[in-house]
Each structure stands twice: as structure tokens, then as C-alpha cells.
Amino acid sequence: MARPKNQAGRRAHLVQAAKHAIAERGINGLRAIDVAAHSELGAGSVAYYYPDLGDLVREVHEDAVSRFYWSRREQGGAGAQPAIRLARIIRSGIPNSRDDVDFQVLNELHTHAYRDAFHAQLMAEMYRLEVSLYATALNEGVDAGAFTLALPVDTTASNLVAMEDAYGLHFMGGTPLGVEDIFRMIIANAEVLTGCRLEES
Known part of the structure; x- marks a missing residue:
């Protein structure tokens, strides 16, 4: 999957990555590193765009x-x-x-x-x-x-x-x-x- 280059694209990318993380781990205890594992972006980028993972969910x-x-x-x-x-x-x-x-x-x-x-x-x-x-x-x-x-x-x-x-x-x-x-x-x-x-x- 190509790495998104703009903020809107990165957010959309992280939403899809979070779907896979939720399907795999559930919502309770979801971490930025779990989302990053299904993304081309690192955990730091997940935290940058979504300091509160509740917003991402x-x-x-x-x-x-x-x-x-x-x-x-x-x-x-x-x-x-x-x-x-x-x-x-x-x-x-x-x-x-x-x-x-x-x-x-x-x-x-x-x-x-x-x-x-x-x-x-x-x-x-x-x-x-x-x-x-x-x-x-x-x-x-x-x-x-x-x-x-x-x-x-x-x-x-x-x-x-x-x-x-x-x-x-x-x-x-x-x-x-x-x-x-x-x-x-x-x-x-x-x-x-x-x-x-x-x-x-």
C-alpha cells in the first residue's frame, strides 16, 4: 500500500488501518502501535494525527x-x-x-x-x-x-x-x-x- 502524502489521505489511511486493528484486537485496549502495525505510518504518526484514539475510533x-x-x-x-x-x-x-x-x-x-x-x-x-x-x-x-x-x-x-x-x-x-x-x-x-x-x- 502506497504511503499517503497529504493529511486527509493519511487520516483516511489510518481509518482503514484502525479497522483492521479493531477487527484483530477489539476496541478495548487499542493502542497506536496496533494501528501502526496495519499502516505504512509509524505509531508516532498515529499519535500525531489522533492524540486521542477515541477520535480515530x-x-x-x-x-x-x-x-x-x-x-x-x-x-x-x-x-x-x-x-x-x-x-x-x-x-x-x-x-x-x-x-x-x-x-x-x-x-x-x-x-x-x-x-x-x-x-x-x-x-x-x-x-x-x-x-x-x-x-x-x-x-x-x-x-x-x-x-x-x-x-x-x-x-x-x-x-x-x-x-x-x-x-x-x-x-x-x-x-x-x-x-x-x-x-x-x-x-x-x-x-x-x-x-x-x-x-x-
């Missing part, structure tokens, strides 16, 4: 939420048929593997939010964004005549977010469920909720 959380949401929007494929779009959105909310750094970091930050108002606010915002992502796809499906919802849109969207969060947490925690198992189970529930057979392509 907050930037990591903001970056993780933004990347996760916008990645999901892109993967959902606006303009796709409703059944395909909803299936893609479900797929995008499931970790690809237990080595998925973004999911590891978000899980770490989720538990941290219990004791920190800043992180709690970001987790609440991420939940709101995910529900809105599903709600938009569901409304489009209803408007197109593809979905007949068994529950109100917001309830359906919230249930889908809760399912992917719960299954994802168990998966990352080592529960013997495969990615495809989780996808099929959420899809099965979504089909009941929408009255529509879902497919990715």
Missing part, C-alpha cells in the same frame, strides 16, 4: 456506517425488478465470511455503543438507513404490483433488518450456519412477508 465508525449503507444501495441495483432488488439487498446485509473486516468492526462497535452515546447514535442512524433501504424497495414492489405485504411496510422492513442483524451476529460469532443457509432463511421469510418469490437474477 469515532471516524472508523462513521466510515464503516457510510461504506456499509452506500455499498448496500449500490448492490441493490436501483431499477432492477422488485423481486431481484429485494433479494440483492438481503444478500448485501449478510457477511461474505467471518473474515469480513467491516462486519467485524461493526459488531465490535455495536457492543461499544452500549456505553457510549456517540456510537449509540451512529448505530441508531445505521438502523434507520437500513430500514429505509428496505422500505424503499418494498414500496416500489407494492407500486409495481409485485408485492402484497402481510404487514405494514415499516414493520416488514424492520423485521428484515432484525433478521439479518441476528443471523449475521450468530454467524460472526461462530454459529455453524453457512452464508447460503442464512440467505435462504431470510429469503423464505421475505417471501412470506411480500407474497412474492424472490430471486437474485
Whole structure:
């Protein structure tokens, strides 16, 4: 990885390095040297840009939420048929593997939010964004005549977010469920909720 040459670039570089450090060590006890181990910059540079590592962790959380949401929007494929779009959105909310750094970091930050108002606010915002992502796809499906919802849109969207969060947490925690198992189970529930057979392509 090339060494960033400007301050904004160095900060962005350190945010990504901190993600890997958090995934490896967790948040508690995180040190500048841990971040530096995943960076082209030394521990002194980490301390220079982030004298308080809490500021770096907050930037990591903001970056993780933004990347996760916008990645999901892109993967959902606006303009796709409703059944395909909803299936893609479900797929995008499931970790690809237990080595998925973004999911590891978000899980770490989720538990941290219990004791920190800043992180709690970001987790609440991420939940709101995910529900809105599903709600938009569901409304489009209803408007197109593809979905007949068994529950109100917001309830359906919230249930889908809760399912992917719960299954994802168990998966990352080592529960013997495969990615495809989780996808099929959420899809099965979504089909009941929408009255529509879902497919990715």
C-alpha cells in the first residue's frame, strides 16, 4: 500500500488501518502501535494525527456506517425488478465470511455503543438507513404490483433488518450456519412477508 502524502489521505489511511486493528484486537485496549502495525505510518504518526484514539475510533465508525449503507444501495441495483432488488439487498446485509473486516468492526462497535452515546447514535442512524433501504424497495414492489405485504411496510422492513442483524451476529460469532443457509432463511421469510418469490437474477 502506497504511503499517503497529504493529511486527509493519511487520516483516511489510518481509518482503514484502525479497522483492521479493531477487527484483530477489539476496541478495548487499542493502542497506536496496533494501528501502526496495519499502516505504512509509524505509531508516532498515529499519535500525531489522533492524540486521542477515541477520535480515530469515532471516524472508523462513521466510515464503516457510510461504506456499509452506500455499498448496500449500490448492490441493490436501483431499477432492477422488485423481486431481484429485494433479494440483492438481503444478500448485501449478510457477511461474505467471518473474515469480513467491516462486519467485524461493526459488531465490535455495536457492543461499544452500549456505553457510549456517540456510537449509540451512529448505530441508531445505521438502523434507520437500513430500514429505509428496505422500505424503499418494498414500496416500489407494492407500486409495481409485485408485492402484497402481510404487514405494514415499516414493520416488514424492520423485521428484515432484525433478521439479518441476528443471523449475521450468530454467524460472526461462530454459529455453524453457512452464508447460503442464512440467505435462504431470510429469503423464505421475505417471501412470506411480500407474497412474492424472490430471486437474485
